[in-house]
Amino acid sequence: MLRDFKQSLLISAWFVFLTFPLMAVRVNTTDQVVTWRLMNMVWVAIGSFVLSYAWRFMLERKKVRKKTAEEGADTRSKLQIKLEDMSFRYKAMGGLLIVALVYPLVVNTYQTNIMISALIYVVLGLGLNITVGLAGLLDLGFVAFFGVGAYTFALLNHHFDLGFWMTLPLGGVFGCLLGVILGFPILRLRGDYLAIVTLGFGMIFKVVMENWDSLSFGPSGIANIDKPGLFGMDMNLAQSTTYIYYIMIALVVFTILITNRLKNSRIGRAWIALREDEIACVAMGIDMARTKLSAYALGAFWAGMVGVLFASKTTFINPASFTFMESAIILSIVVLGGMGSILGVILGAFILILMPEYLRDLSEYRMLAFGAAMALMMIFRPQGLVSGLRQKYEYKGTKDQVNNG
């Protein structure tokens, strides 16, 4: 007890020291003024004191949980157990779908609009989930695929007047192609090397789009991109927003269906095996190059497709929308939600995209919380909000054998 107190006191003093120059002092060399904000130090002291208790408590709990897990006890949360019950899952999904379908009829255009943004990130998250969550290939430049899709539509629409529905699959295909092209040279690289190279690719994409004027119109971007059409009908803003919303819902459902099937397919299991142990996996006879490339390509496919929708929703795109920060947000959606879990990714996207919209006043603290959450999540709940469910096959005794025999 006293030891804890002493330790917390020490930590609190340490943080006061640590944050002192940045939080307590502000200099203005032009007007020759130094502002002292010593009150901040009091808050830091109190805050870090309290937090150090919470920190210790959480670490203790993590240790206890680890121990019970080692002893073979059930560590799954109630939600998790419920989710593993298939009939509950179907009911929940049906309910969710009905809510999703009624949603734009009940709320106003603005609400529908931000929901579209969130759904775009759901699809992006599900795409990246294939690459990072299932195959374990860290991709820090995922936004490039998203950008390729958006530019595909913007350019085809601008030059050849191609419509949304024509381009939607094309966007996916181009995303896919880029995924394969980028995937090839980096096949041999492992985790950390991969991170920097993909980050580099993300930045290269932006630089190329900024400079290749004859192709991309440079930093000023492309405006007046068509919205998706419906049999040539003229739609006003509210109608077309609702229409895009339904397209988006369909796209999300489609993505969920496909990624779910992929996850439990032969190739999906190959990805998971590759993530768990590359060498053992290759030794088992899995074609490493093909598996890795397919993970890149299939992840990129969704990003390209939803990029088309993004371009047609905003009707204007420029390279500034495709920064590293965007990649980081998509990655944190996947990580926060729970790598490999589809439900988790959806939750993650809703939390990270909708929360800042509703908490506009606190938006400046958003990124701070973001960063902290990413680190804390890794420390205390590395599996994410919802950990990925693995298909289980239970041995039901020998009854069948008796019958057969």
Place this chain on the structure above:
Amino acid sequence: MKKTALVLLSLVFALSTVATGFAADTIKLGVAGPHSGDLAPYGIPAMKAAQLVVKKINAEGGVLGKQVELLIQDDECKPEKATNTATKLVTDGADVVLGHICSGATKAALGIYKDAKIPVMSPSATNPPLTQSGEYPNFFRTIASDDMQAMLAVDFAINTLGLKKIAVLHDKGDYGKGFAEFAKQFVEASGKAEVVLFEGITPGAINYDSIVGKIRRDGAEALIFGGYHPEASKLVQSMKRKRLDVAFISDDGVKDDSFLKVAGEAAEGAYMTGPKDLSSIPLNAAATAAFKAEYGADPGAFFQEGYSAALALLNAIEKAGSTDYDAVNNALRTEYVETPVGKIKFDAKGDAEGVGFSVYTVKDGAFVELK
């Protein structure tokens, strides 16, 4: 179960119609721009300008006998956010919109306003195609476009300073590259000078020594730079360090106090274009005084333009006699209005007539307008 849902639904619809019914009693002025994030300093002054104008007009009895209501929305200068913001304003029933601040965000949002038939006036979006393309009949602005700046900068370099070899650099951004491209075009069109170097520099790089070396190698006499002050300071410092003495001419994005602070001595003698000094116009002084009385500080960037835009929009509604789209549009193009940027009306494309730039230079650590 189903019945309750139906009842609830119809209730929601009923409520929303009632809400719009009430709302018709005010004139709604939407204000959109960056009010948070790193670009907030460019958006907040225009927002405060709108607040001041509305306060004043409401105290004098409002517009067409109705009170003016402000709808303020943050777009963080991001195109994708701007569409959300625009949708929100349209949904909330804005009659006219003051905004957006950044050209990219404005472009993204304009289509939505166009569909909803809402006139939009930006105090700061200087991208030329916004008016010149003719695609946005509902767009107006109280600031001159980038090509005017570039033309002035080139004219200054060639005719006033009499320089023949010009290097044009930009920061690869929307604003900077647009400016640089116009500058290049105007230099080539003039026939009196040539562009010896046209390149983009990487924002945030540690030094620009190679590019400064290149300017020397190519024998440029002037450097026209399109971009913002952080890169401009690094460029002038690098030039000073490398003892390269060429005229440095830049744009409005550099005419910022931070440039003076950061570049220090190296900034001396640099030229930049910026909106004309309008402090001699009485309304301008009055607007500044009103701001100081309310907030106790100097107004920031685009305050006067924002103030003018709010005045012009509300005046047009008053003159048009209604908030009807065509009537307001017409009034903006035909009726003169006294504003802090002068007595203005708008041309067929939406640019304000009589608003322009002048050239400034840095002298003893301050900007001085060159007449």
Place this chain on the structure above:
Amino acid sequence: MEYFLELFFGGLTRGSIYALIALGYTMVYGIIQLINFAHGEIYMIGAFVALIVAGICTIYGMTGISVLILAGVIAVIYACAYGFTLEKIAYRPLRGAPRLSPLISAIGMSIFLQNYVLLVQTPDFLPFPSLIPDFAFMEPVAYIIGSPELVILVTTFVTMILLTLLIKKTRVGKAMRATQQDMNMARLVGVNVDRIISLTFIIGSALAAIGGVLVASYIGQVNFYIGFLAGVKAFTAAVLGGIGSIAGAVLGGLVLGWAESFAAGYISSDYEDVFTFGLLVLILILRPSGILGKTRKQKV
């Protein structure tokens, strides 16, 4: 020839800064195989603390290179403290976790630290007082290499010599090398591995802070975002040279600095970053562990 020299020294200055920061990445990676993504932020915090100290000093009338040294020393102390704390909070609890976990934690800390400085200080660029005097003897060659460049080159050179001595000649250095080679074995022979890891973070942070202070006084401006690009470039340099290898980090930094400088000088700076990452990909295709990197044998 003069033009070549100008590009050469411009690249050398850039490269030596990259090398200083890259050393931190490479040392940490060598010991715990972690990409310390927040390392660029330590560099930025070093620059910011130096700015605050130097700002206070200039306001009270002190100026010159002594202020720079004072600011540098305090910045290094704080950067070390931040590096130490970072390791304790964000990486130590993850020891033994899957490889992706600490990396994501590091990205999180990087975003956190950037926004922390943004919120408690300012989003604007702040002017850093110019404290490096113009040496008269540099005047004839100032157009090729000026006094600030000279100070940067000398400082980095001295720092690197000291680092080499520390690693090669001292007891602590020996323990660090042992931990790098085999952590379990080092523990068995009595090396306090946890302390060595902390120490590695501290030394890496100190180097980053030195880089930060040098750059801040060189370009005269500081902002919360400078760490990101510098960090990415330095990390690229570390990978280029072979991550985990100290000589590799220095070599990688210099190669990258020169590549950027010559590419911008002889080709175009439009695609500067494309050259950087293109070079990285090219070298990694030819040598997957970088120029001087050793291929580690993987065992199952």
